[in-house]
Amino acid sequence: MTRHRGLFVAVDGPAGTGKTTVTRALAERLTCDGYAVHSTTQPSRAQLGEIARHGTDTYRGYELACLVAADRYHQLRTEIQPHRAAGRIVLCDRYVASSYVLQSMDDVPPAFIHHLNDAADPPDLTIILAADPAVAAARVRRRGAHSRFHTDIISSRTEAALYRDAATYLKTQGQALLALDTTHTSTDQLVQIITRKLTPLARLPRPEQATA
Ligand SMILES: Nc1ncnc2c1ncn2[C@@H]1O[C@H](COP(=O)(O)OP(=O)(O)OP(=O)(O)O)[C@@H](O)[C@H]1O
Numbered sequence: 774m775t776r777h778r779g780l781f782v783a784v785d786g787p788a789g790t791g792k793t794t795v796t797r798a799l800a801e802r803l804t805c806d807g808y809a810v811h812s813t814t815q816p817s818r819a820q821l822g823e824i825a826r827h828g829t830d831t832y833r834g835y836e837l838a839c840l841v842a843a844d845r846y847h848q849l850r851t852e853i854q855p856h857r858a859a860g861r862i863v864l865c866d867r868y869v870a871s872s873y874v875l876q877s878m879d880d881v882p883p884a885f886i887h888h889l890n891d892a893a894d895p896p897d898l899t900i901i902l903a904a905d906p907a908v909a910a911a912r913v914r915r916r917g918a919h920s921r922f923h924t925d926i927i928s929s930r931t932e933a934a935l936y937r938d939a940a941t942y943l944k945t946q947g948q949a950l951l952a953l954d955t956t957h958t959s960t961d962q963l964v965q966i967i968t969r970k971l972t973p974l975a976r977l978p979r980p981e982q983a984t985a
């Protein structure tokens with residue numbers, strides 16, 4: 774397998790915009806193209822992550838914000854950083870943008886979320902998916918909601934607006950963002966657009982460029 778630069782790519786956006794679907798399809802496509810890929814999700818599949826994922830009815834507000842942040846730092850140290858350092862493309866379904874949105878829906882002030890996540894590695898690229906809230910809500914309804922955050926068209930509208938704010942903020946922090954609307958775009962088309970953006974980032978400089 775050709776060696777590539779390790780990358781950390783976060784896929785974020787409101788419920789029903791297709792984060793999980795696109796992350797899965799992107800991993801398949803990149804693997805077929807010869808890249809070493811590690812696919813993961815937040816909350817993580819570790820003990821702490823499972824408590825957060827299945828505990829959103831028990832834990833709320835500041836408690837949930839701290840729980841997901843603790844899981845995030847643990848996952849960075851034990852999973853994301855090692856895979857990236859080994860030259861893999863790490864795809865993460867949800868990351869810090871999710872905290873800006875979901876914890877805000879629990880009335881946690883943005884400054885608190887900011888301080889809590891300040892030391893979390895910035896991804897090499899954050900993909901922010903969007904969709905017409907009515908379409909996103911209908912997809913969630915058909916599939917089934919995963920948590921109390923995603924209930925109806927109202928929560929989909931709130932999420933969409935908060936993701937726009939989060940994207941604006943992350944951009945002011947100098948983070949690399951790719952915004953994609955999935956309302957009328959197929960997963961295949963999305964994967965094609967993302968791959969075009971990602972593959973130049975994964976290219977290692979030629980030895981003569983590296984020493985120049
Ligand atoms: N581009 C797309 N076009 C049409 N339907 C899609 C698209 N992407 C995903 N879907 C469908 O929408 C539903 C939700 O997709 P998915 O679970 O990937 O979204 P998500 O953003 O990960 O949601 P959540 O945040 O709730 O986990 C699924 O039934 C999926 O098949």
Ligand SMILES: Cc1cn([C@H]2C[C@H](O)[C@@H](COP(=O)(O)O)O2)c(=O)[nH]c1=O
Pocket residue numbers: 788815816825826829837841867868869870871872873875876919920921922
């Ligand atoms: C990353 C992150 C997650 N959460 C919560 C919100 C959801 O209940 C789950 C994720 O489930 P999904 O299947 O991906 O929708 O975790 C959170 O509150 N804050 C976060 O930053």
